[in-house]
Amino acid sequence: MSLEPQWNERLSKTGRPEQPLRANTVRIRMEQTISRGITTDVRARGRYFSSFCWAMYRVSNSSITADLPKADKRNLLEGIEEILGLASYYRQLTKEEQQDGLSGVTGSSNISDDSLYDGETIDLDSFALLDNSPYAIRRFQSTLGNFFLKQGEFALTAAGDELAQGLDEIAGQYFEPIVSAVRDDEVSIELLDDLADAFTHQGIFTSTDNEHEHDTLQRILFGVVSWDERAQTVKLDEWPSTLDIPVREHYRYIGSDEQYANDLQDSVCSKIQYLRRAWCLAILRAHQILATTDDGSTLAYDKHDIDRFSPFRPLGRVYHLQGQLAHVLRAQLWGLSKHLEREAPEGVPREKLLNQIESAPIAAEIEASLQSSTTLKDDRLSQGAVTRELLVAGTVAPSQYDVTVPESTDVKSETLADLRRWLNSNMVGTWRPTTDDELNGRTLIEATENSRGAVESATTRPEAIDALGRLIGRSTVQLVAAIEQYQQLVEKNELLKRYVEQRFGDRQSSLVQTSRYIERLDQDISLATLARRLFDERVITIHDYVVQDRLGSGSISLVFGTGADAGEYSGGGDNMLFAAGGVARPSTGNLRYRDLRRLMRDAGLLRYQSDTGLWVPTVDGEAVINRFRGEYS
Numbered sequence: 001m002s003l004e005p006q007w008n009e010r011l012s013k014t015g016r017p018e019q020p021l022r023a024n025t026v027r028i029r030m031e032q033t034i035s036r037g038i039t040t041d042v043r044a045r046g047r048y049f050s051s052f053c054w055a056m057y058r059v060s061n062s063s064i065t066a067d068l069p070k071a072d073k074r075n076l077l078e079g080i081e082e083i084l085g086l087a088s089y090y091r092q093l094t095k096e097e098q099q100d101g102l103s104g105v106t107g108s109s110n111i112s113d114d115s116l117y118d119g120e121t122i123d124l125d126s127f128a129l130l131d132n133s134p135y136a137i138r139r140f141q142s143t144l145g146n147f148f149l150k151q152g153e154f155a156l157t158a159a160g161d162e163l164a165q166g167l168d169e170i171a172g173q174y175f176e177p178i179v180s181a182v183r184d185d186e187v188s189i190e191l192l193d194d195l196a197d198a199f200t201h202q203g204i205f206t207s208t209d210n211e212h213e214h215d216t217l218q219r220i221l222f223g224v225v226s227w228d229e230r231a232q233t234v235k236l237d238e239w240p241s242t243l244d245i246p247v248r249e250h251y252r253y254i255g256s257d258e259q260y261a262n263d264l265q266d267s268v269c270s271k272i273q274y275l276r277r278a279w280c281l282a283i284l285r286a287h288q289i290l291a292t293t294d295d296g297s298t299l300a301y302d303k304h305d306i307d308r309f310s311p312f313r314p315l316g317r318v319y320h321l322q323g324q325l326a327h328v329l330r331a332q333l334w335g336l337s338k339h340l341e342r343e344a345p346e347g348v349p350r351e352k353l354l355n356q357i358e359s360a361p362i363a364a365e366i367e368a369s370l371q372s373s374t375t376l377k378d379d380r381l382s383q384g385a386v387t388r389e390l391l392v393a394g395t396v397a398p399s400q401y402d403v404t405v406p407e408s409t410d411v412k413s414e415t416l417a418d419l420r421r422w423l424n425s426n427m428v429g430t431w432r433p434t435t436d437d438e439l440n441g442r443t444l445i446e447a448t449e450n451s452r453g454a455v456e457s458a459t460t461r462p463e464a465i466d467a468l469g470r471l472i473g474r475s476t477v478q479l480v481a482a483i484e485q486y487q488q489l490v491e492k493n494e495l496l497k498r499y500v501e502q503r504f505g506d507r508q509s510s511l512v513q514t515s516r517y518i519e520r521l522d523q524d525i526s527l528a529t530l531a532r533r534l535f536d537e538r539v540i541t542i543h544d545y546v547v548q549d550r551l552g553s554g555s556i557s558l559v560f561g562t563g564a565d566a567g568e569y570s571g572g573g574d575n576m577l578f579a580a581g582g583v584a585r586p587s588t589g590n591l592r593y594r595d596l597r598r599l600m601r602d603a604g605l606l607r608y609q610s611d612t613g614l615w616v617p618t619v620d621g622e623a624v625i626n627r628f629r630g631e632y633s
Contacts, residue, residue: 020559020583021333021542023326023509027589030319030504034275035592037146042136043104044143044595046204046602047084049220050167050213052137053149053156055080057164058175060154065179073154074138079182081137082129085111086122086187087195091202093117094193100608101202104598106136117189125185147220148234148273151264157234159216159225166213171198204602214604218620221603222280223273227265234268243627245278246271247311251499278312279591281628284605284621285309286387290398291609291616299386300395304629309391314489314496316391316591317431321482321489322504322511323588324441328479329509330586331448332539335471337559338455340579343464347576350540354532360469362528363411366419366477369447370426371409374437375402381435383615384593393433393440401435403446405474416530417523419480428484441485444478445588451475452585469531476531483518486511508542540577559583 031038038044059065059073059080068076089111092101102108107129116122129135144150149160156164174195181187197203204210219225219236222243228235250271260266289299301309340348379400381389389396413419427439434442451474454467490497505512517538521530543559558580597615600606605621608614617625626632 020546021329021509021539022507022546023329023333024589026504026507026510027319027322027326030322031589031592033272033503034279034315034319035596036272036276037143038276038592038595038599039143040592040595042106042140042143044599045104045201046217046599047199047201048136048140049144049147049149049217050163050204051080051084051171051199052077052140052144053160053164054167054171055137056150056154057156057161058168058172062175062179064176070153076179076182077137078129078135079124080178081135082107082124082127083178083181083187083192083195084199084201085129086116086127087192088200088202090117090189090192091196091200095196095202101200104595105201106130106139117192119189121186121188122192123186124182145264146267148225148264148268149220151233157264158228158231159220159234159236162236163213163216163220166210166216169212170207170209171195174198201602205604205607214620217603218605218624221599222277222624225268225273227268232262232265234264239627241627241632242630243277243281243624245274245281245308245312245628247274247278247315248495250274251495254502255495255498275312275315278309279316280596280600281624282309282312282316282391283387283593283596283600284617284625285628286390287383287606287615288617288622288625289390290383290386291612291614293398296398298395298397299390301390306394308628308630313391314493315500317489318486318496318500318504318511319591320388320392320441320588321486324445324482325479325511325514326509327445327448327586327588328475328482329539329542330583331452331475332472332535333543333559334583334586335452335455335468336535336539336577337579337582339464339468340560340577341582342456342458343461344577345579347578350536350575350577353577354536356465357469357472357535358528358532360466360473360528362469362473362476362531363414363526364408365451365470365473366527367409367411367413368405368407369444369474369477370413370422370439372403372405372439372443372447374435374443375404376435377401384590384597385434387593388590389433389435393431393436396433397435399435403443403450405447405450413527415524415526416480416518416521419477419527420484420523423481423484424488427481428488441478441481444474444481448475448478472531472535473527476527476534479514479534480518480530483511483515487515508538508545514538 042048055077059076065073065076085105085107088101088105093114102112110127110129116127141150144160148157149163151157177191181191197207197209204213216236219239224237224239225234226237253270260269285305293299376397376399381396381398381400386396386398413422432438432440434440448471451467451471455464455471458464458467490500501512504510507513521533547558559582561578561580597606600621601608601615604618605624606615607618609616623632
């Protein structure tokens with residue numbers, strides 16, 4: 001990478017960049033598409049949906065607030081959010097049985113100052129939920145739009161109106177006292193206590209009087225909505241007797257030239273809501289299966305599940321393959337960063353390091369990964385992992401596991417072509433669960449993970465090179481396996497292929513672009529050369545490209561530096577690599593499972609069973625599952 005001198009001052013040598021390869025960018029984009037509206041900016045709590053809609057509705061329509069200037073309305077909404085937070089913590093403080101009610105709540109550290117509640121009132125003029133950041137009600141506006149609840153700053157859709165009215169049935173009597181408290185900059189402890197069920201985060205899942213709120217939130221979550229052409233808004237529909245997941249309609253819409261000028265109408269008519277519906281159904285069904293199966297028994301979709309989930313499972317598999325690919329790239333970047341930090345802080349010539357990697361026993365490490373074995377443990381697999389495995393593989397043993405990579409093994413694959421043939425004969429097209437003793441994608445991830453310890457513990461440079469070579473060798477086979485699975489998955493599914501290419505195929509770290517890169521290679525290259533080229537061209541070079549591409553946006557942090565940006569070492573030229581800010585350990589995602597599980601708890605679909613330690617479907621959750629399976633009566 002060669003940078004013009006004026007850019008150097010924008011390069012930071014400390015701090016970790018968020019997306020140094022944009023490897024996770026594609027995965028996150030898929031999460032934002034499938035789990036639409038579920039963000040990490042403001043957590044999707046049920047009472048954020050209903051209380052924000054209710055507050056906007058009442059502030060816009062009440063005789064005491066409707067004529068206020070917009071700025072005053074915004075301040076009033078923030079004050080209402082403060083009271084929601086304070087009432088929620090006061091409930092937790094006085095009702096010890098509800099200890100998890102503040103999970104994901106913005107400003108939880110400020111409202112959890114017990115001394116605030118010592119007197120008879122709290123001075124709102126000297127209190128703030130957040131000190132230097134916008135409140136949740138401002139940052140949640142895009143989420144309300146993604147759930148089709150609003151269509152203007154203070155304008156709700158018909159669906160948003162109905163959710164507001166659902167909460168108004170139990171909280172309406174408190175609107176004027178809340179407004180008075182905000183205007184007076186003082187809220188009484190008595191009012192906070194009165195709001196315990198009607199206007200707290202816990203109240204949404206403990207109250208027995210909010211059936212309308214729950215039903216409306218459930219239909220919104222599952223996308224039981226349609227476009228009202230006459231009223232030009234989104235309306236809630238009645239529950240269908242059979243809850244389908246026709247996600248192919250969404251694929252076709254995206255691939256067509258059809259588009260509406262009204263963004264809200266276009267979004268609803270694209271049927272994107274079916275993706276979130278499908279994933280929420282997968283969560284509910286997995287929790288039902290786990291709750292109704294004998295402890296320790298293998299869990300599995302039945303034939304009806306396999307048929308009903310068939311439209312969605314290929315995209316779910318693509319998502320997890322993208323996570324597997326991102327993990328490879330981030331693992332190699334992490335390995336490079338650690339190696340430079342520990343073994344070559346003064347810098348190392350790029351070509352020298354690449355030659356050392358190519359000389360490592362890459363083929364042997366690849367072969368060892370292919371011979372990995374899995375041993376089940378006594379501890380229970382998390383419900384999130386069970387949900388993931390059922391969606392991807394259709395079956396799983398609900399036990400945690402250890403993956404063991406043999407120390408040495410005979411090399412059977414010498415070239416890229418050999419490796420691809422072996423994978424196609426032994427793994428590709430077969431979606432095995434992570435607890436299976438035969439090779440699968442998660443096994444390869446664990447094999448790569450198991451190699452990271454040696455990178456951090458090497459005491460000599462030869463040991464360090466061997467450790468880095470081991471990580472790169474194991475992650476190389478992980479990458480090739482992900483690409484082979486992806487190609488087989490989309491080979492006979494042209495609609496899915498076009499959709500993935502159009503929506504998620506533009507980045508160099510995507511499955512689409514990496515697949516094309518693999519196809520351009522000489523298939524007879526040695527595995528050592530393959531590993532070298534992947535490390536050089538898909539990690540080092542892409543990091544440089546991302547740095548170049550983002551410089552126009554301001555200062556950015558570097559994982560590592562080259563001679564052009566390495567300060568006092570710049571005399572080494574672009575060929576030198578230097579330690580810089582480093583990078584976080586690689587990880588994989590699960591489609592924001594925890595956030596959706598919490599939202600489904602708030603919506604009355606899941607409950608925590610303390611005696612078993614499991615989240616299980618409620619009566620409403622069972623009804624939704626029955627609608628999906630065509631068994632509702």
